[in-house]
Amino acid sequence: MIVYGGDWNPEQWPEETWAEDVTLMREAGVNRVSVGIFSWSFLEPEEGRFDFGMLDKVMDLLAENGVQACLATPTAAPPPWFGHTYPEALPVDADGRRMSHGSRQGFCPSSPIYRERALRVAEQVALRYRDHPALAIWHIHNEYGCHNVRCYCDASAAAFRVWLRERYGTLDALNDAWGTAFWSQRYSAWEQILPPRATPTFTNPGQQLDYRRFCSDAVLDLYRAERDLLARLTPGVPATTNLMAGMHWEMDYWTYAPEMDPVSSDHYLIGEDPHIHLAFSADFARSLNRGRPWLLMEHSTSAVNWQGHNPAKRPGELLRNSVQHLARGADAIMFFQWRASRAGAEKWHSGMVPHAGTDTKIWREVKALGALLKDLAEVEGSTVTADAAILLDYASIWAEDHPAQPTTHRDPVEIIRQWYGALWKAGVTCDVAHPEGDLSRYRLVVVPALYLISDAGAANVERFVAAGGTVLVAPYSGIVDEHDRVRLGGYPGAFRDLLGVTVEEFFPLAPGEPVTVAGGGTGTVWSELAHATTAKVLDTYAGGEPAWTRNAWGDGTAHYLTTLPDGDLLGRVVAEVCADAGLATTNHPGVELVRRAHPDGRSYLFAINHTEAAAVVPATGVALPGGRPVDGELTVPAGEFRVVRLLAVS
Structure with a gap:
């Protein structure tokens, strides 16, 4: 059912x-x-x-x-009596304003x-x-x-300090992780540590990042508490x-x-x-x-x-x-x-x-x-198999959200969506994966916006490529460690050897001022002064600097872009990278083709036409519902969908 x-x-x-x-x-x-x-x-x-x-x-x-x-x-949604009786349990924003009851989620997660x-x-x-x-x-x-999710009250501050003690153990370890030598921020007692409340200027990036982690964990703990109660009863x-x-x-x-x-x-x-x-x-x-x-x-x-x-x-x-x-x-x-x-x-x-x-x-x-x-x-119960994955880490998104960046025009979430969209347009079914997750089942891994990555995550990507996988990495990836500390020795830090590229400086692009790529297309928002070490340069800017490179690593290949490409350039790159990975791309732009399959071999093609013209796609089986035979070709009218129980892989 x-x-x-x-x-x-x-x-x-x-x-x-x-x-x-x-x-x-x-x-x-x-x-x-x-x-x-x-x-x-x-x-x-x-x-x-x-x-x-x-x-x-x-x-x-x-x-x-x-x-x-x-x-x-x-x-x-606690009722009005809750906020009226226990105002100290209502959430407080970074400016110290306590919220009032009158909508929903009117509570501090650490209360x-x-x-x-x-x-x-x-x-x-x-x-x-x-x-x-x-x-x-x-x-x-x-x-x-x-x-x-983010409350800045005293109860949250106390819970944050407990979380930090469990994470770091000692103040020396915390001071090192947060780089508190900068701006005389070194802590000498746990009680001095607060949430990143409003301050005269930028908050400490490590503090801000860890507070995002803490807040996520605090809400998760509430879920676990209710789940465990229900499991017992x-x-x-x-x-x-x-x-x-x-x-x-x-x-x-x-x-x-x-x-x-x-x-x-x-x-x-x-x-x-x-x-x-x-x-x-x-x-x-x-x-x-x-x-x-x-x-x-x-x-x-x-x-x-x-x-x-x-x-x-x-x-x-x-x-x-x-x-x-x-x-x-x-x-x-x-x-x-x-x-x-x-x-x-x-x-x-x-x-x-x-x-x-x-x-x-x-x-x-x-x-x-x-x-x-x-x-x-x-x-029901059938599953989708994907040959490609996009890497996504919340900590990286949160770290890049700090306002003190080379440019505020980079939105990592939008970049992830754009690169996913390029795979979607190419007809490639794609999972989302954590950088430290199992990548062995994929042929292609895409890294659109991974500013922050741990040593374990970087090593995981290297192993994937060495074993024969193909990776495509976007600029400003691998730059900092899990504490938001810069990886020294040349960008892109954790991926420098894998990509065979060293970047000496970032050159963010102003809005409306794209950079032209010699092979066709433009880059926006970002560019880099890069040097190929072991990588082959596939495309350049007008001055000859690398815009797109390809490097052999073990049995696999690693591609790198030094700009954020427009749609045409990204489409061209994705097509070649998919060819490297042995992935077929679509001849039906705007028509979504996805398969679900049972372990016993029964499989289903979902064809969804997002265009304004009818499309004909390959399929052999019977149409659902109804059971009409489909012999080699399936017509999907504009704006409609069809489902086929497949008799053979088409």
Whole structure:
């Protein structure tokens, strides 16, 4: 069964609408809904007094109608009484301003009072519903750290010092890691160390980086505490929390994923090339789950409410977006939310049942998607195999976020997305990998923005190439160690020998002043004065300086760019690098081709056409649903998708 549904918030509606909701759920093919996510003020209307009348009726109604509950612990939104009674538990920003209650996530992650009260309400929910027939999976919290991951209060400062003692052991080790000899910052007592609060000028980069790590760990510890409580009270019931892979960069999801089974994630369309952004986020979620199927916990039926401009989805886009996630490994397709809210901050966020009711485009597509997922049930449990990986490390992104950089025009996240997009356009299915993770199953590894890398990570990349792999490295990678200290001896530091290149100086480019590359195309934002040592120069700038190099390393090859290429140049580089790696590239630009396969050999081709013209792609098998034979060629109309159970690899 492919899970299908969304967040159901019946507390927002009169009870007489609940029966209509479950009737519509059955009509749409919904088999699971998330409930209780923002219900703390209903479940505990006054501190210590619990009232489960509303949720009892909801859970019973679901069970009676054959709909599973993804039951939430309601800890993402403490009720007003919490902030009123315990103002010291509210978050504080870097300028020392204490936040007020009035939205959600109104708590400091390091607050012992919040932790105690959150575990208490989670325990009461678990005890109440642990044997309920509707309970299928726990939904812990909601979008951890979306708004409050960094708090600068005294409780956070004390917890930060404990974290630092565990990490470094001694003040001498901490002073060395942070380079506190600069600007007379050397610490002589642990009590002197604070979070990186507002200061007259730049904060210490090592301090800022470690605080980002600490904050991520503090939130993770809250998740672990709730998960462990639920595991003790409801053994055998799986538990997850909805990450925001590819969208939210405040927490290190590499540390979260091993604590989750299964991994679930949310995704919403943003920016240019939204279908590429969607594919990246889906591939990232699958990679976090170690290649296994994952759960799409939230996406939107149409417009969202939180961007400056919130376009509605065009006809067919709801279906196409959902199938994209399914193609890239999702075994659950869920939305926020079931019924569009009448009031509140998200009243303009679309729902499966829109404000206009069921005689609507959205509802017709919601029903069509439910029928489609039922017909594609055999795809459940199959996996996606990728021959390429993009390396991504949150610590590197956080370190490069420090404002004292050669240029503030480099955005590592955007660079990662652009380079992923080039692989997507080339038709290469791509995982996301940690620099210290297992790279042995890939032919190609791409390093778009890895300013910071540990010795272990650098050695891992070297071993991958020496064993016959191909790597493509972008400029300003390998520059600093895990403490954000410069690797001396010439850039690109950790990758200098692997790439056979020494860079003596960076030359950032001003906006609107690109640099021309002799072989065609331009570079933007960045350029370098580089010298090839053992590398072969493949392309140069007008003055003859290396722009693109290739170096032999063991049985593999290492490519390097000294600028951030425009689309044409990046496409040319990716094509040649893929050829080096033995990877086929697409002849169908704008048509997404992804395969899922079962261990028994059954496999499926998902063909998704993002263009305005019909496309013909190779495939042999039977079309799903329906079973129509496909003999060598598959026509995919403009803006549509097709799924084929393959009889042979095409």
